[in-house]
Amino acid sequence: QSALTQPASVSGSLGQSIAISCTGTSSDVGGYSLVSWYQQHPGKAPKLMIYEVSKRPSGSSNRFSGSKSGNTASLTISGLQAEDEADYYCSSYTTSSTVVFGGGTKLTVL
């Protein structure tokens, strides 16, 4: 049950697009289309932004999109806004019937 690998930090300017990667193995990310992405602002609970690789729940901005290739999933945020500055976590279902999170990525909006 090793954590998925995410970059510790990414940054982008207002209006630009950024991507956050999430790398796992064939036992989790690569084995299922069950990757989710969560946004967490300081002192707040996480918020689901993307589920099942690329689906957006109601309440999630269409500026957020997800994709997957092999053992790596990605979250793309387009048209960066100040309120996007937060920590982002990926998660995946695993062959052990558990869920594993990534280590988290801190997004800074310049």
Next chain:
Amino acid sequence: EMQLVESGGGLVQPGGSLRLSCAASGFTFSTYWMTWVRQAPGKGLEWVANIKHDGSGNNYVDSVKGRFTISRDNTKNSVYLQMNSLRAEDTAIYYCARAARNMDVWGKGTTVTVSS
């Protein structure tokens, strides 16, 4: 409005026990898997355990197996986490979340501190 409210956190000595509760409202609780996720101070999210909608199945992260037990009472719209043999590394905010994989509703969390 869908809501999850955790309670039961606090300060406990190493080796001690604590029982967390999570009360759900605003949705049909008995039809959803439920999950506990924790976050140590300054650290990332860690999935802890989940339980099937009818309580007939559950899963745990290796680090809590044999020490933590997840349960639920659908008549009370509540899910619980019994934590025994607590260690310093169990110190965290514990969140309750709806669903097994795509956790779409979260509580605000309850803080557990394990220290002498």
